[in-house]
Amino acid sequence: MLIDGKSGKWEIVIGLEVHAQVVSNAKLFSGAATAFGAAPNAQVSLVDAAFPGMLPVINRICVEQAIKTGLGINGTINRVSVFDRKNYFYADLPAGYQISQYTRPIVSGGKVTIDLADGRTREIAVTRLHLEQDAGKSLHDQHPTKTYVDLNRSGVALMEIVSEPELRSPDEAGAYLRKLRSILRYLGTCDGNMEEGSMRCDANVSVRRPGAAEFGTRCEIKNVNSVRFVMQAIEYEARRQVALIEGGGTVDQETRLFDSDAGTTRPMRSKEHAHDYRYFPDPDLLPLELDEGVIAHIKREMPELPDAKKRRYIAMGLSDHVAALLTAEREASAYFEDVAEELTSKIETPVPEAAAAIAVMRQTIANLITGKLFAILNDRGVSIANSPISAKNFAGLLRLTFDGTISNRVMQDVAEAMADTGKDAKTVVAEKGLRQVSDSGAIAAAVDKVIADNAAKVADYRGGKQALFGWFVGQVMKATGGKANPGMVNELLKKKLVG
Amino acid sequence: MSLDKATVARIAALARIKVADADLDKMVGELGAILTWIEQLNEVDTKGVEPMASTVAMELHQRDDVVTDGGYAAKILANASEPVARGEGGFFTVPKVVE
Numbered sequence: 001m002l003i004d005g006k007s008g009k010w011e012i013v014i015g016l017e018v019h020a021q022v023v024s025n026a027k028l029f030s031g032a033a034t035a036f037g038a039a040p041n042a043q044v045s046l047v048d049a050a051f052p053g054m055l056p057v058i059n060r061i062c063v064e065q066a067i068k069t070g071l072g073i074n075g076t077i078n079r080v081s082v083f084d085r086k087n088y089f090y091a092d093l094p095a096g097y098q099i100s101q102y103t104r105p106i107v108s109g110g111k112v113t114i115d116l117a118d119g120r121t122r123e124i125a126v127t128r129l130h131l132e133q134d135a136g137k138s139l140h141d142q143h144p145t146k147t148y149v150d151l152n153r154s155g156v157a158l159m160e161i162v163s164e165p166e167l168r169s170p171d172e173a174g175a176y177l178r179k180l181r182s183i184l185r186y187l188g189t190c191d192g193n194m195e196e197g198s199m200r201c202d203a204n205v206s207v208r209r210p211g212a213a214e215f216g217t218r219c220e221i222k223n224v225n226s227v228r229f230v231m232q233a234i235e236y237e238a239r240r241q242v243a244l245i246e247g248g249g250t251v252d253q254e255t256r257l258f259d260s261d262a263g264t265t266r267p268m269r270s271k272e273h274a275h276d277y278r279y280f281p282d283p284d285l286l287p288l289e290l291d292e293g294v295i296a297h298i299k300r301e302m303p304e305l306p307d308a309k310k311r312r313y314i315a316m317g318l319s320d321h322v323a324a325l326l327t328a329e330r331e332a333s334a335y336f337e338d339v340a341e342e343l344t345s346k347i348e349t350p351v352p353e354a355a356a357a358i359a360v361m362r363q364t365i366a367n368l369i370t371g372k373l374f375a376i377l378n379d380r381g382v383s384i385a386n387s388p389i390s391a392k393n394f395a396g397l398l399r400l401t402f403d404g405t406i407s408n409r410v411m412q413d414v415a416e417a418m419a420d421t422g423k424d425a426k427t428v429v430a431e432k433g434l435r436q437v438s439d440s441g442a443i444a445a446a447v448d449k450v451i452a453d454n455a456a457k458v459a460d461y462r463g464g465k466q467a468l469f470g471w472f473v474g475q476v477m478k479a480t481g482g483k484a485n486p487g488m489v490n491e492l493l494k495k496k497l498v499g
Numbered sequence: 500m501s502l503d504k505a506t507v508a509r510i511a512a513l514a515r516i517k518v519a520d521a522d523l524d525k526m527v528g529e530l531g532a533i534l535t536w537i538e539q540l541n542e543v544d545t546k547g548v549e550p551m552a553s554t555v556a557m558e559l560h561q562r563d564d565v566v567t568d569g570g571y572a573a574k575i576l577a578n579a580s581e582p583v584a585r586g587e588g589g590f591f592t593v594p595k596v597v598e
Contacts, residue, residue: 024564025564025566026562026564026566026567030568030569031562031565031566031567031568031569032566032569033566033569038588039572039586039587039588040572040585040586040589040590041572041575041576041588041590041591042569042570042572042587043569043570044569044572044575045568045569046568046575047568048569049575057560057561057562058559058560058561058562059561059562059563059564060561060563060564061563061564062564063561082552087513089515090596091591091593091596138596139590140595140597142583142590143583143592143595144595145594145595146581146592146593146594146595147592147593147594147595147596148583148592149590149591149592149593150588150590150591151575151591276509276513278513281550281552285559286552286553286557286558286559287552287559288559289558289559
C-alpha cells in the first residue's frame, strides 16, 4: 500500500516487536504463580519484589517454550544464550532493571508466512526471539494524585519476537500478528489473548519514497493491545509522518502512544524511557546452555502448524478459502478433525469408491462447519472452543443428514435448535417430529393433492412450461413441512405430472 | 578516559543519584580516573577468548515449573510507605506517574 501525498507517493515501512507471555505455571525466575486476575501483589515472591539478596533461578519450562516457539517460526536455536540487565527506573520495576537478553538471544532468525486478503502469501523475516521478565502493572486511574502498583505480573516470562522491517501496510502488519498468534496458540506457548495483555505489540513505523534504499526516521508506537488498533495506529502514524515531511518538517525518532478513543498517536510525555539502558550481563545468572537432547525431544513433539495443516487440507480436497478458515484457529481445525474422524472412522478405505466418498464427505463437513456452524457461533458471539454444539453432536447431526433421516433444509433448523438447547440431533429430530418422510405412500398423497388443487398450473406444465417443475416441488415440500425426501418428491412428481 | 561535566550529570541522572553542580567537577575527575584504570584491560588481546561467566565450572541451575512461592501480599507490602489494601492483597502507591 502506498500513501498518496501532496508531493507524490510514499511507502510505509513497518517492523513489529511482539511481547508474548509464556504459558507456564510459575514465573521465569521465581516460584510465584502467573495466573491472571489474582488479588494485587498476592502472586509476588521476594525475588519478584527485588528484596535485597534474592537470587533468580530459571524456570526450565519457560526455556522449553521459547525453544518450541523458535522452532515454530523456523528460527535457529542458539546453544548458548546470555541474560543481561536492561536498566531503567520506573515505579513498577522494583529491581531498577529488567532481566532480558541483548547480544545473545535464545533464538536468532526465523520467518512467518503471512496470508494476504487476495489469497497471496508473503514471508516475513524474524530477527530474533529472546526471553525476558515482564514488569509490574501501574494503575493511574485509582487515585487523583497517586499511581497504584501491582507486582503480580512482575517476573512473568515473556518472549519478545522482533520482525525485520519488511511489512509494508497496516493490512500486512495485521496479517503478521494474526499468523504469529495462530502459531503461538497451536504451539501452546502463549495464549495470544491481547485483551488480557498476554500478547502486546510495539510498532516501528517510518515512511520513504517507493524504491528508496534508505529507511526514513522511525517512530515507535508502544503497547498497542489489539490487532485492529495496531493497524489503525500504523495508518495514522504513517499519514502523520507524510504530512509532517511534506509540510517541511522532519520526523523525530521518538516513542509514541496510541490513543484508541481518538485514533491518534502522541509522543510520550515522560523522558523516563530514554533509550539508554546500559545493558550488561546479569552477574546472578550463568549463560543458558541448551542440551541437544532437550531440543531434539521438543522437535519430535512439535504439533502440526497452521501452514502445514492448511496444505494438507487443500491436498485433501478442501478449497483454499475453507482450508484457511479451518486452520486459522487451532480449535477450529481440531473440531473439524473430530467431526471427520467420528463420521469416517468406521468406513473401510481399501476400495477407491470409499476413499472418494470419504473425500466428498470431508468437503461437506468442512463446508458445513465454516458455513452453518460458524454462522451459529457468530450469531451467539461465542468462539468455537465454547461451541454450544459439541463436535460429537455435530457429527451426529451430519450422520442423520447423510443417511437421509433429515433433509438438508431441516438440518439447518435442527442445528439451531441444538445450539439453543444443547440437545443432540436425534433428540431434537424426535421431539420436533422432523424425521424425513421417505414413505412413498405419504409423499404420493401429498403429490396427488398438489396436482388436484392446481389444475391450471398442471395444464400449463403439460402444455410445455417445464420451468414450473420447481414450483411443484416447493408446494409438496411445503405440504410436508420440509420433511419429504427431495429425491422421492422429484421422482413421483415427474411421473405423475406427465399424466 | 576523559569525561565532560554533561556526561557525568547524565550518568547521575540515569542512576537517579542527585549530584550538586558544585560536586560535578570532583566527580569528573574521580569517574575519569576509574575509567582510565579499567581501560588498561583493553591492552590485553582477548581475540577468540570466550567471556568468562563464572570462576567455577558449573551450569545454570534450572527449576521445575511449579508454584512454590508467593501468596503473602502482606509481607511484600510490610515496608511500603503508603500501601492501600484491596481484597486479599493490596497495592504499593507512588506519586502519580503521568503518561
